[in-house]
Amino acid sequence: MENSKKRLRQRLYRIIFESDTYTGRMFDVWLLIFIVLSIAVVMLESMPVVREIYHSKLISLEWFFTFIFTIEYFTRIYCAPNRKKYLFSFLGVIDFLAIIPTYIAFTFPDAQTFIVIRAIRLLRVYRILKLYHFVRAGNLLLLAVRRSLRKIFIFMMFILILVVMLGSIMYVVEDGKNGFYSIPLSIYWAVITLTTVGYGDIVPVTALGKFLATFIMLLGYSIIAIPTGIVSVEMSRTFKDTTESDKECHGCGEPNHTPTANFCRICGARLDQIS
Amino acid sequence: MENSKKRLRQRLYRIIFESDTYTGRMFDVWLLIFIVLSIAVVMLESMPVVREIYHSKLISLEWFFTFIFTIEYFTRIYCAPNRKKYLFSFLGVIDFLAIIPTYIAFTFPDAQTFIVIRAIRLLRVYRILKLYHFVRAGNLLLLAVRRSLRKIFIFMMFILILVVMLGSIMYVVEDGKNGFYSIPLSIYWAVITLTTVGYGDIVPVTALGKFLATFIMLLGYSIIAIPTGIVSVEMSRTFKDTTESDKECHGCGEPNHTPTANFCRICGARLDQIS
Amino acid sequence: MENSKKRLRQRLYRIIFESDTYTGRMFDVWLLIFIVLSIAVVMLESMPVVREIYHSKLISLEWFFTFIFTIEYFTRIYCAPNRKKYLFSFLGVIDFLAIIPTYIAFTFPDAQTFIVIRAIRLLRVYRILKLYHFVRAGNLLLLAVRRSLRKIFIFMMFILILVVMLGSIMYVVEDGKNGFYSIPLSIYWAVITLTTVGYGDIVPVTALGKFLATFIMLLGYSIIAIPTGIVSVEMSRTFKDTTESDKECHGCGEPNHTPTANFCRICGARLDQIS
Amino acid sequence: MENSKKRLRQRLYRIIFESDTYTGRMFDVWLLIFIVLSIAVVMLESMPVVREIYHSKLISLEWFFTFIFTIEYFTRIYCAPNRKKYLFSFLGVIDFLAIIPTYIAFTFPDAQTFIVIRAIRLLRVYRILKLYHFVRAGNLLLLAVRRSLRKIFIFMMFILILVVMLGSIMYVVEDGKNGFYSIPLSIYWAVITLTTVGYGDIVPVTALGKFLATFIMLLGYSIIAIPTGIVSVEMSRTFKDTTESDKECHGCGEPNHTPTANFCRICGARLDQIS
Structure with missing residues (x-):
């Protein structure tokens, strides 16, 4: 019994938090589609011309999306290995803020607009792309x-x-x-x-x-x-730091050498070209 | 018979697609003049003050340019060594899109404005310049x-x-x-x-x-x-890649030499051109 | 007598001019709060809606802050080791300009607005931060x-x-x-x-x-x-100068080493710290 | 007779074209003051409020400046060692364009505004500064x-x-x-x-x-x-080219070496530090 529960949590974890399985990837794709659609609903709801005609329909849709995201949120809490860590992580807080406005909108109608905080959830797109570059x-x-x-x-x-x-x-x-x-x-x-x-x-x-x-x-x-100068210089440095590591020291493992280096600047061993 | 046809195609190819002969260069110059003029006609046609007075004349001119470009387009298809490749190349598609609006304008008058797609054809100016730098x-x-x-x-x-x-x-x-x-x-x-x-x-x-x-x-x-920082850094890298790395020292392996260097600045060995 | 006076001056100096003691830091924090509040008063005073209702109260507050800054100014003069140097230093002049508008406003009411010169005093925030980086x-x-x-x-x-x-x-x-x-x-x-x-x-x-x-x-x-190009290049140079040139190789004289280098990347000799 | 004429020309040349003598520098300073004043006159003349009251006075001043610049122009022609070269040099053409509008304004009143071309003459300020940096x-x-x-x-x-x-x-x-x-x-x-x-x-x-x-x-x-990226990179290159020349080859005299160079990249001789 305990074991099957644990296995369920693990399976859910792989689907919801990771994207290396087909189901996991499908979950992410649908989640993104739902996020985009729910933002579209809030935008349409804010347009006077649209609101006049489709008000009740848009409200229903909004409740539908909030319902789905609420289930998703509690499932995430359920299957997270470290619940406290998830709850107070950046994405965990955003997940919470993304469902709360609809509930608060009962008392403060303006709060509804803040559903657009869901836009931040689009950052999850990176997980699907997962393209190294x-x-x-x-x-x-x-x-x-x-x-x-x-x-x-x-x-x-x-x-x-x-x-x-x-x-x-x-x-x-x-x-x-x-x-x-x-x-x-x-x-x-x-x-x-x-x-x-x-x-x-x-x-x-x-x-x-x-x-x-x-x-x-x-x-x-x-x-x-x-500011342009500051950012340019820092970018130049950052990119350089990461591209010049095509030499690696056999003595100490230090990967960060300038292209003109003959000897390791850390341990003094002779460097060989790798790439 | 077949031979003379082939020779005609080859001669047309050199005139239309290349610019290393006098006729070819003249063809390009006139083509550019015609492109600029035909864009000017569309612009003038869009100005209410001009349209009122010269409407019919401008329409005639537009048909004249479209006629010329249509002939040019079919000649290009005729003499291209690989017709399919030309038809679906970037410039080939632009050549097509540059003549089609006038014909479509019969049914959709707005389409006429898209003749300005001809502006993209101005990219051919590079062929005339053909200045290495x-x-x-x-x-x-x-x-x-x-x-x-x-x-x-x-x-x-x-x-x-x-x-x-x-x-x-x-x-x-x-x-x-x-x-x-x-x-x-x-x-x-x-x-x-x-x-x-x-x-x-x-x-x-x-x-x-x-x-x-x-x-x-x-x-x-x-x-x-x-974005400025990003582009600056990538430009800096791109320009550096192309000006510095065309020489390498046989003595010490140092790859980082200025284009005018004859001797390695690290070990003093004579440098040979690679590229 | 003379001695106790001298000690008082030294103690005041440590509180007002330095921030390495608890009292000194507290002094700086309260000074900054007062500067920000006094600027806020000038801003509120300039807003017609606010001025109508709270005019007399704001004027009182302004006099209160000016009074405090005046005391502070004279204390600074009193305990500065080199009085002339302080009076004509950049911050000394700003300290003076920050209290004078209120007094001048008797004759030229517009002068009052220039109390915002106090904003420059905010530069003192650096002293509190005193963070090396x-x-x-x-x-x-x-x-x-x-x-x-x-x-x-x-x-x-x-x-x-x-x-x-x-x-x-x-x-x-x-x-x-x-x-x-x-x-x-x-x-x-x-x-x-x-x-x-x-x-x-x-x-x-x-x-x-x-x-x-x-x-x-x-x-x-x-x-x-x-201008962007100019500043970028000068920043790039400035940052490079300060991060790279603090080591030099005794073996080959190579001065260009990264801050973490222990050995010369040209000849492999051990590097000693200079700076 | 001929000799004294030649000496006069030489003396005028040193005053008008150079600024290494006291008289020469004074000439330049006054010329700049006159240029700035004459531009100020054109600006004032263009302001309706000012023109109404001071029209005739401003016109007189303008003629005065034009008169002075005309004399200066002919003196420059007189004492230039190579007259043709001066007449068709950039500054020579500007000197001409700076006096002509007042004369043309008789027939085309609008031309008068182009006296502001005199602003380009402000480039002569460099001659006074003559600060190396x-x-x-x-x-x-x-x-x-x-x-x-x-x-x-x-x-x-x-x-x-x-x-x-x-x-x-x-x-x-x-x-x-x-x-x-x-x-x-x-x-x-x-x-x-x-x-x-x-x-x-x-x-x-x-x-x-x-x-x-x-x-x-x-x-x-x-x-x-x-464009920012382009200019940044070119500036970076240009400044680098000129700052890295603190080493010079004893073999071939080539001054342009990177700081890490041990050997001349042109002739292969060992490099010594100069600076």
């Missing part, structure tokens, strides 16, 4: 971005201070008129300008305001180079 | 872009999920008003903001909406660095 | 930016000349109408277009104007690459 | 840009074809309404969107149009990486 490319990207985060964070701190200063100056220059009604609004304008978004909903009107705006634009044009 | 630069660019595609694709997947989430949040925040009438429209806004296009046709109006928009803009400002 | 990342960024400045400056000179030319041409093309009322306004438009901000407050209306605008946009699209 | 940085930038030109040109060809296609599709999708009145206008819109300028003067209105616009924006967001 895609996974590796994704990991490299992530690694490079993570390596850049500290520098980007410092840069963003600087941008925030800059934007507060520029917004305040423009608030004084435009004298609280022409859309620059308060400092927060002027900061909003400064961000729009510095990031080169340029909605045009707030625009300097005075001559001095336009003159300053010109400088802010040129400044934004120059500093947009900084 | 241009072709090589083009190939390097293409190779670098192709190498980046996988990473760009993963990045785009991430952007799509992000944009769906951000659009939905803004739909809730702006309460389905002020242009954020539905989730798809809010996603459209999120793309406009994240890519720093910033039309300004949809703009947040509530304080919270503007606050969130500020963060989305700064986010867009940071992640625009990622 | 953050400080190092910040320094590297600064160094790379400083190294790029000369090239960015030359580039900006070129952009200024370009923008004056393009603005003047558009002024003639649009005949001083449709927002292009003067050359300075047309230059303002040229900057908006070239930097891809694109407010849309001034937009070409004539066919020729739109045609030229198309070229200016494509030009801007191409030259945005230049 | 600035000139070198400028030359490096120019070299990198020139090296990128071929690839940028190919990229722009591709963008042009893309923009013609996208514009035509949007013209059909938006059915020649909502600002997409003709194919050229739709191409204008496509450029605005692809370059992320986003004026917002033409904006898709239909659902399908907005859907397509979303893709075009994401496409533009991706391909903006290509």
